Amino acid sequence: MNTPVLKTKRLILRKFTKKDIQALFLILKDEEANQFLPWYPLKSLEEAKNFYEERYAAKYAQPQAYAYAVCLKEDDFPIGYIKVDLEEPHDFGYGLRKEFWHRGIATEAGKAVVEQVKKDGLAYITATHDKNNPRSGNVMKKLGMKYCYSYEEQWQPKDFPVIFRMYQLNFDGNTDFVCQKYWNESEKHFIEA
Structure with missing residues (x-):
């Protein structure tokens, strides 16, 4: 099973390979695109190679x-990434090179991945976004995800406080279930009106 290739009208979603290091570097080096991501922009192809080995090759194993x-x-040249963690809370995340923003690409890719994880029997997915990045929340809403709560986290490795909004989409019919992981881990949590 591993990572099935998914195709949409405009996109191919596939594994990253060693041949994609240059593309991965282009995605991860941009400061604006990486402002809301949990790592610093990459500075070299060597860093991109290490990122591939740690984040992708290990997952594909x-x-x-x-x-x-x-x-x-x-x-078939990577312009972004999209993922769902198998570990709870099944975090869904994505990023695109900024020259591909505002074209519905994250939503199109997201719909394909959501359909796949639903088909494969995942009970739910969660996603979080910095409240200063509402465009990311708009993608979550377009995928049918519902806002559940907000929480503050001392964000690592960047080490500054961020208020995140947590969204969730349940596939198992249990509409009342809300993953409490981030709520319980944060002393400052609340539901925005």
Whole structure:
């Protein structure tokens, strides 16, 4: 099973490979695109190679992984990434090079991944976004995710406080279930009106 290739109208979602190090570097080096991501922008191809080994090659060695390169069909060159963690709380995340923003690509890729994890029997997914990045929340809403609560975290490795909004989408019919992981880990948590 591992990581099935997914295709949409405009996109191919597939595994990153060693041949994609340059593309991964282009995705992860941009300061604006990485402002809301939990790592610093990459500075070199060597850092991109290490990122690939730690974040992708290790995941692909597992029996199942949802860690995709987002590629345009016309050239199969990665312009972003999208993932769902198998570990609880099944965190869903994505990022795109900024020249591909505002085209519905994250939503299109997200719908394909959501369908796949639902088909594979995951009970739910969660996603969080910095409250200063509402565009990310808009993608979550377009995928059918519902806002549940907000919490403050001393964000690592950048080490500053961030208020995150947590969204969730349940697939198992249990509409009342809300993952409490972030709520319980944070002393400052609340529901925004």
